[in-house]
Amino acid sequence: MSASKVLSGARVVLPTGTVEGGRVIIEGTRIAGAASENAETLDLTGHWIVPGFVDMHVHGGGGASFTSGTPEEILRGVQTHREHGTTTIVASTVTGEMDFLAERAGLLSEIVEQGDLAGVHFEGPFISPCQKGAHSEALLRDPDPADVRKLMDAARGTAKMFTLATEMRGGLDSVRMLAENGVIAAIGHTDATYEQTVEAIEAGATVATHLFNAMPPLHHRNPGPIAALLEDDRITVELINDGTHLHPASLELAYRAAGSSRVAFITDAMDAAGFGDGTYQLGPMEVEVKDGVARLVEGGSIAGSTLTLDTAFKRAVTIDRLPVEDVVRSISANPARLLGVDDRVGSLEPGKDADLVVLDAEFTLVGVMRKGEWVVDPK
Numbered sequence: 001m002s003a004s005k006v007l008s009g010a011r012v013v014l015p016t017g018t019v020e021g022g023r024v025i026i027e028g029t030r031i032a033g034a035a036s037e038n039a040e041t042l043d044l045t046g047h048w049i050v051p052g053f054v055d056m057h058v059h060g061g062g063g064a065s066f067t068s069g070t071p072e073e074i075l076r077g078v079q080t081h082r083e084h085g086t087t088t089i090v091a092s093t094v095t096g097e098m099d100f101l102a103e104r105a106g107l108l109s110e111i112v113e114q115g116d117l118a119g120v121h122f123e124g125p126f127i128s129p130c131q132k133g134a135h136s137e138a139l140l141r142d143p144d145p146a147d148v149r150k151l152m153d154a155a156r157g158t159a160k161m162f163t164l165a166t167e168m169r170g171g172l173d174s175v176r177m178l179a180e181n182g183v184i185a186a187i188g189h190t191d192a193t194y195e196q197t198v199e200a201i202e203a204g205a206t207v208a209t210h211l212f213n214a215m216p217p218l219h220h221r222n223p224g225p226i227a228a229l230l231e232d233d234r235i236t237v238e239l240i241n242d243g244t245h246l247h248p249a250s251l252e253l254a255y256r257a258a259g260s261s262r263v264a265f266i267t268d269a270m271d272a273a274g275f276g277d278g279t280y281q282l283g284p285m286e287v288e289v290k291d292g293v294a295r296l297v298e299g300g301s302i303a304g305s306t307l308t309l310d311t312a313f314k315r316a317v318t319i320d321r322l323p324v325e326d327v328v329r330s331i332s333a334n335p336a337r338l339l340g341v342d343d344r345v346g347s348l349e350p351g352k353d354a355d356l357v358v359l360d361a362e363f364t365l366v367g368v369m370r371k372g373e374w375v376v377d378p379k
């Protein structure tokens, strides 16, 4: 008996480029350098094998919310995204009461410790009322470093990222505090000027939360955060490639300006992802999902997406016409590096977890493997 598997015949996207008719060898939970005898071989000729996707900004899926769901519901949401190729997932919360968020951080940290989540991202409450999106205005507050630290501590070492309106009182101090603690300070839901954004980057911010969305637009005399975030090599920009949040031309503009190494494709998905239209709760807010587009019942603001990363991948290659290798970098390697988990995931290399996605010639997902086990069997 051997837990050895060999996937052969596919186009395999490695960090060094694409290998035609390549082989991926799996021993137990990991990618191996050489196959043992009696390895079970699966012919995947005509397919692509790419690394499992890494989503660093997602609020739920499969009808479940990471902000309010039970542990069982959270795992259902995780499983839904896994079935769509996301083998590494960070749970994002939305704005709530401080005590409530601290309690949720504790619960989510347990799921991180058991290996089903890669960390916690707090989106709100430290965001601008001017760019609140689908966050509850009454619960927003300044990013006071003591409050930010309270949530960071509640996550017991599993907090990976905070989205902050860094121009608000305490914003820069919070950025410095997070950077010192190895937690990503992401600029987002912000009303900052260009100059204020530059200051936040100097203070240590390294990510732009869904660039373009929930921030002032690019204006030629008042370039705002977008220009500052695109021009600085220290910043990785999150992009939601669902065709609703960003016009393809805006996505292409950002992608060219930042380059594939500085883009992270995210879903920003809410409960309805992989589940269907209907009425949902996003934190305290009611959301109506119609034709896959999530909007607040009150005010009509876009309220997250129903995107899954397999769709984002396919759009990037077939609609945005980006090279497959670039998309792989932006959907797996870059977020893995930012999250500090690139020693285990984010690329197909011997020694890393056997997390991979099998796509057909039209870039439709047909298989998902996580830690050597098929989540979606391509046979």
Ligand SMILES: [Zn+2]
Pocket (backbone or CB within 6 Å): 057, 058, 059, 092, 123, 268, 304
């Ligand atoms: Zn979000």
